[in-house]
Amino acid sequence: MYETYWKELGGKMDFTITGCQSLSYFANTKNLCWFLEPKLEQEIRNLHNNVGNAIVENRHVIVGTGSSQLILAALFALSETLNDPNPVNVVSAPPYYSSYPEMTDFLRSGLFKWAGDAYTFDKDEPYIEMVTSPNNPDGFIREPVVNRAKGMVVHDLAYYWPQYTAITSPADHDIMLFTVSKCTGHAGSRIGWALVKDEKVARKMVKFIQVNTIGVSKEAQLRAANIMEIISLSCQRSKPRELANFFEYSQNLMVERWNKLRNAIKNNELFRVSKFPLQFCNFTRDFTETYPAFAWMKCKEGMDCEKVFRGHKIVTRSGKRFGSGVEYVRVSMLSRDEEFDLFVQRLSNIHGIGN
Amino acid sequence: MYETYWKELGGKMDFTITGCQSLSYFANTKNLCWFLEPKLEQEIRNLHNNVGNAIVENRHVIVGTGSSQLILAALFALSETLNDPNPVNVVSAPPYYSSYPEMTDFLRSGLFKWAGDAYTFDKDEPYIEMVTSPNNPDGFIREPVVNRAKGMVVHDLAYYWPQYTAITSPADHDIMLFTVSKCTGHAGSRIGWALVKDEKVARKMVKFIQVNTIGVSKEAQLRAANIMEIISLSCQRSKPRELANFFEYSQNLMVERWNKLRNAIKNNELFRVSKFPLQFCNFTRDFTETYPAFAWMKCKEGMDCEKVFRGHKIVTRSGKRFGSGVEYVRVSMLSRDEEFDLFVQRLSNIHGIGN
Known part of the structure; x- marks a missing residue:
């Protein structure tokens, strides 16, 4: 990524x-x-x-x-x-x-x-x-x-x-x-x-x-x-101009990806992801949310989320593997650009089970 | 080495x-x-x-x-x-x-x-x-x-x-x-x-x-x-001229070191190393002995060889560690040149226990 x-x-x-x-x-x-x-x-x-x-x-x-x-x-x-x-x-x-x-x-x-x-x-x-x-x-x-x-x-x-x-x-x-x-x-x-x-x-x-x-x-x-x-x-103030602050650069990437993800499922009642509190970051000197390296998605109770996603060609890891239920899946947010965009596109096409 | x-x-x-x-x-x-x-x-x-x-x-x-x-x-x-x-x-x-x-x-x-x-x-x-x-x-x-x-x-x-x-x-x-x-x-x-x-x-x-x-x-x-x-x-016949055959080069080093070692203890009755049979090597197309990466030295029965060597500032690993007796020690033959020469020099100075 x-x-x-x-x-x-x-x-x-x-x-x-x-x-x-x-x-x-x-x-x-x-x-x-x-x-x-x-x-x-x-x-x-x-x-x-x-x-x-x-x-x-x-x-x-x-x-x-x-x-x-x-x-x-x-x-x-x-x-x-x-x-x-x-x-x-x-x-x-x-x-x-x-x-x-x-x-x-x-x-x-x-x-x-x-x-x-x-x-x-x-x-x-x-x-x-x-x-x-x-x-x-x-x-x-x-x-x-x-x-x-x-x-x-x-x-x-x-x-x-x-x-x-x-x-x-x-x-x-x-x-x-x-x-x-x-x-x-x-x-x-x-x-x-x-x-x-x-x-x-x-x-x-x-x-x-x-x-x-x-x-x-x-x-x-x-x-x-x-x-x-x-x-x-x-990260230094005295850094060479052509060298972008690595953490700012990569945080921007994370924000962008999380926005795409949230956008793709905002009208979808089948699954949701958590919201994270705003906190003050001593490093960036600004308030920020958490933008996790993985999306932990919850489907409707009783749904086998991994199976539903697999049906739409999205590879995930089932919540079972993490000590939780099958209604959860973990999806990587750190894949390559093309792969991530494909994931979001496929995700936004899921409107109901079997669709 | x-x-x-x-x-x-x-x-x-x-x-x-x-x-x-x-x-x-x-x-x-x-x-x-x-x-x-x-x-x-x-x-x-x-x-x-x-x-x-x-x-x-x-x-x-x-x-x-x-x-x-x-x-x-x-x-x-x-x-x-x-x-x-x-x-x-x-x-x-x-x-x-x-x-x-x-x-x-x-x-x-x-x-x-x-x-x-x-x-x-x-x-x-x-x-x-x-x-x-x-x-x-x-x-x-x-x-x-x-x-x-x-x-x-x-x-x-x-x-x-x-x-x-x-x-x-x-x-x-x-x-x-x-x-x-x-x-x-x-x-x-x-x-x-x-x-x-x-x-x-x-x-x-x-x-x-x-x-x-x-x-x-x-x-x-x-x-x-x-x-x-x-x-x-x-190893190729068609190799660049300035590139020495690695195995010939390193075998020569091993032969040289083993000669130095055998020479240093040849008149010494306190310890000995094994001899190895001549065998035909299909790679070098020549007969050769084995020149091991370690010297496995045997002191006189009952002698704690590691202790004797330590007394002469030679670091070895006791035979005990290898499932054998304390009359054996293992010494590396792959150390750096300076270190190896120092080892051989110290070895040739051992003429009796306590000497």
């Missing part, structure tokens, strides 16, 4: 690496996260400071092969630190990211297990709550819901960037996860990072990545660092 | 990627391995065909974040395919790669568990045998040792390249693992690949990588493809 931004920058964004660069497993043997490129760490810290969306002081930065690997690393680290003979319960409030159950259970780990709906979790046992904010799939700002003793929380803040929502304050949690994929659009790089307060937990997360993949691709780290450097520069 | 080769190539090996390239998670939606860059697949097949070290026809190519991820993917795929309620036994003949036990057990998976020494495995239960050939740590050519019913084998062929050993025939096994790190020296890229015969197993390996890291960095894949392309070119 952000392709045009990067295209317009043209050759200025080319990233080159020589044949003899980055041969080693190691990036910085003095760092707790020994495979983290120093330049990437610096650009991560800079970008957070420029955007004001997370506290980076006294935090360990841990790079991962996308934030997926970091979610697993966090589950591993927290459950190992707990050192309980039974697997720790992993919960999240529905609708939750559809991959959480599978990621948690696919290796049948004895360290952690998926325990489902955070709203109904009432066991007197240790648990890890996954809090995604803004939430995937529905875009709402979230806080932990269990709030019991023996609780640990992982904050997945992949979408806490100005193009999606108001930056109301710098996030300040024990474990915060981010990813280049949702921030800059470079999903193919597989670069995510965690900001971690506790050193012991940070060390165990590093351990997980070490055993799992012996670190993270240096090429991807160095290119991500370059991209983040440009984005930080684009 | 191969740094000088890549340095001498200079600007010819620069790899450049534009800002808007490889944004997507997907590389080729029509491929079973949907995150594999087509150019990398092609260069992998070319290189194997040029070197003659593995059969690629009718094999699925699966890319991983280093071969570590592929080892885990293989364990996952084989045990899931088996669909047994009990965890499958994972075994290997000592001395085995020191990471196998940890990789197998670190998540306390219910799918597979470390069962240790393959030589003594006699349970009437399903098992997966890890066969590394040439072997890490000791460099010997290996075959499966259990050979019972209900057995599955993963061949880790990371070192089956002409700089390390004679290529006697193209390997032809169900699951074969390779890595850029040992072939070209680019460990920092974290690119490995598997050649897999069975489609069902291949699909499950892809599934593992999808849930674990949603694919593999595109930058690293594309750069690895470039590097492998150059190596393939360097």
Whole structure:
């Protein structure tokens, strides 16, 4: 979706690496996260400071092969630190990211297990709550819901960037996860990072990545660092004139797409999408709504929404997958322009079931 | 270690990627391995065909974040395919790669568990045998040792390249693992690949990588493809004159280092290294010994070899870690020139315990 931004920058964004660069497993043997490129760490810290969306002081930065690997690393680290003979319960409030159950259970780990709906979790046992904010799939700002003793929380803040929502304050949690994929659009790089307060937990997360993949691709780290450097520069007052502010540019895209979507269904009684409150964004210094990366659409009660959409050649993911009902579907708002326009066009042609 | 080769190539090996390239998670939606860059697949097949070290026809190519991820993917795929309620036994003949036990057990998976020494495995239960050939740590050519019913084998062929050993025939096994790190020296890229015969197993390996890291960095894949392309070119008769045959160049380095090592300990009765048989290499069309990436050194019975070496400021990994005794240590033969020369120098200064 952000392709045009990067295209317009043209050759200025080319990233080159020589044949003899980055041969080693190691990036910085003095760092707790020994495979983290120093330049990437610096650009991560800079970008957070420029955007004001997370506290980076006294935090360990841990790079991962996308934030997926970091979610697993966090589950591993927290459950190992707990050192309980039974697997720790992993919960999240529905609708939750559809991959959480599978990621948690696919290796049948004895360290952690998926325990489902955070709203109904009432066991007197240790648990890890996954809090995604803004939430995937529905875009709402979230806080932990269990709030019991023996609780640990992982904050997945992949979408806490100005193009999606108001930056109301710098996030300040024990474990915060981010990813280049949702921030800059470079999903193919597989670069995510965690900001971690506790050193012991940070060390165990590093351990997980070490055993799992012996670190993270240096090429991807160095290119991500370059991209983040440009984005930080684009937010400066003293930026080059031809360099558009990345977050303004991408927020405009999101606003435009959400307007098209809302417009396409405004006279349609079959389905609806949520409205989001206006909030003051400290980054843009203006009031803004949330413009989520996904549209979470609700059809009429009892309707199998995925099926209806499929009948109109619209590929969605059913609400079932997110711990909700079949009357919900999730649709990506970050597809390519042509694809998105086709989606909106097909959507506006749905006037009744079977039509 | 191969740094000088890549340095001498200079600007010819620069790899450049534009800002808007490889944004997507997907590389080729029509491929079973949907995150594999087509150019990398092609260069992998070319290189194997040029070197003659593995059969690629009718094999699925699966890319991983280093071969570590592929080892885990293989364990996952084989045990899931088996669909047994009990965890499958994972075994290997000592001395085995020191990471196998940890990789197998670190998540306390219910799918597979470390069962240790393959030589003594006699349970009437399903098992997966890890066969590394040439072997890490000791460099010997290996075959499966259990050979019972209900057995599955993963061949880790990371070192089956002409700089390390004679290529006697193209390997032809169900699951074969390779890595850029040992072939070209680019460990920092974290690119490995598997050649897999069975489609069902291949699909499950892809599934593992999808849930674990949603694919593999595109930058690293594309750069690895470039590097492998150059190596393939360097093996051609019609190669540019200034381009040295990579495998000849790196084999010469290995021979030189092994000569230095053998020379440094030839009059020393405290420790010894194995000799390897001469074999005809179909790639170089000449007889050659094995020149392993590691030296597996044996001290006098009862001596704690790691401790002795540490006393002389030589960092090694104790034989214990590989399922063998403390009288063994593993030393890397792939360090940088300065480091290797320092190691040999310190080694030749050891004349007795405490000296």
